[in-house]
Amino acid sequence: MSDPFDLIVIGSGPGGYVCAIRAAQLGMKVAVIDKRGAHGGTCLNVGCIPSKAMLHTSHLYHDASHSFENFGIEVSKPKLNLKKMMGHKQNVIDANVGGISFLFKKNKITDYFGAAEIIAQDKVKITDADGKVTEIAGKNIVIATGSDSVSLPGIEIDEKQIVSSTGALELEKVPEHMVVIGGGVIGLELGSVWSRLGAKVTVVEYLDRILPGMDLEVAKTFARTLKKQGMDIKTGKKVTGVEKAGNGLKVGLEPAKGGDASTIDADIVLVAVGRRPYTDNLGLETIGVKRDDRGRVEIDAQYRTNVSNIFAIGDVTVGPMLAHKAEDEGIAVAEILAGQAGHVNYDVIPGVVYTMPEVASVGKTEEELKEAGIEYTVGKFPFTANGRAKAMDMTDGMVKILADKKTDRVLGCHIIGATAGDLIHEAAVLMEFSGSAEDLARTCHAHPTLAEAVREAALAIGDGPIHM
Ligand code: NAI
Secondary structure, three states: OOOOEEEEEEOOOHHHHHHHHHHHHOOOOEEEEEOOOOOOHHHHHHOHHHHHHHHHHHHHHHHHHHOHHHHOOOOOOOOOOHHHHHHHHHHHHHHHHHHHHHHHHHOOOEEEEOEEEEEEOOEEEEEOOOOOEEEEEEEEEEEOOOEEEOOOOOOOOOOOOEEOHHHHOOOOOOOOEEEEEOOOHHHHHHHHHHHHOOOEEEEEOOOOOOOOOOOHHHHHHHHHHHHHOOOEEEOOEEEEEEEEEOOEEEEEEEEOOOOOOEEEEEOEEEEOOOEEEOOOOOOHHHHOOOEOOOOOEOOOOOOEOOOOOEEEOHHHOOOOOOHHHHHHHHHHHHHHHOOOOOOOOOOOOOEEEOOOOEEEEEEOOHHHHHHHOOOEEEEEEEHHHOHHHHHHOOOOOEEEEEEEOOOOEEEEEEEEEOOHHHHHHHHHHHHHOOOEHHHHHOOOOOOOOOOHHHHHHHHHHOOOOOOO
């Protein structure tokens, strides 16, 4: 066995690869293991990155089919070449995945492809695709194995007709009717991709709202927008089963509160009802790493498990299953191991739904503030009153800022609109510095930009916006 590594990272998704790079930057000798055969985890290979490629190209197709005309651009009806669109998606994946390998080399990180099993507190066994076994030793181990999609009882995902997000990014033709089970982030993002490419899309959500956890007013506005775009959203309904019927599928539904059952015909069903922490065959039982009742690896405030040199970050632990949360935790662990004060501010983790318009959120929602009994003021500004949004014909949506009633400190920001996922960072940076709505309102914003709507929402908390 070679000399021990300072750090072995299991999983090279956004949590793992960022942790490895930061640790190497801080002078550690690092190894990374991934069983996928490509670095980047779910995010780069079958998640965030490919879905954004599809969201972008499907948006272009939709614009060319429906919106160009409004801008005086006359083109003949565009023809979809799905194979080529998928080719673009694959190029994007390859470029990003290749980038990680380059960064590993640059930072002198040793990478292994194979399934990792922790066989002792300081030893990891790697079994590659050909069955070849390598054992490596490490002073510290970080578990960054991510998560896997879940299904509902009795519904078996075959990734052809009944798909998870992975299969939904690989469909060979545009479905006639896609039924999406779950009105969360995955269901709405991928549902909107196929809807823009021409599929009829029906979203079935158990709760009486979509996007649970997001600001309710924003979620309601978003549901209206998606319906206007042609998506059928059935809330308060539970799926009882999916049966094969000839070449198609029959989806059984029931009102969540009980009542008459019904069925919908579909050719593709996307199951998007959440993800579970992935810790299969990692050897956690052997070395006694504790997990909670939801299968998440238990950690302390410094990401340490009950085994003192073993850490865990990202989807496999508590908290939102978001790539950027995992990345920040990866950096924090590397810094803690280097004796620094690595830390993540969980009050300022943005969340984005990459649809068109986008939905973005940071900090507390109105519902959370009410529940906590915190008095707050609300400032809102619609994109219909923003000059740039008008020029772009993207006036759907609004910015909403929530500030502490006494101190004016910004506690949350919720945006629905074009580029909301970028705009939200105005509020994120402000909140990181404990800024007030007035700080934001007094910051000069370039004109004409969509970001002016963020400033106007901050003005709305004080004396009022200029353009309303
Ligand atoms: P989710 O937890 O966001 O949404 C699942 C939805 O399914 C919920 O609204 C839930 O009420 C509903 N549901 C559960 N059981 C149901 C049933 N029997 N019938 C109908 N509806 C049912 O999970 P999702 O969308 O699968 O995403 C998984 C994770 O991946 C989330 O943590 C999400 O934040 C993350 N993710 C984040 C993205 C982003 O940040 N843009 C993109 C993709 C995933």
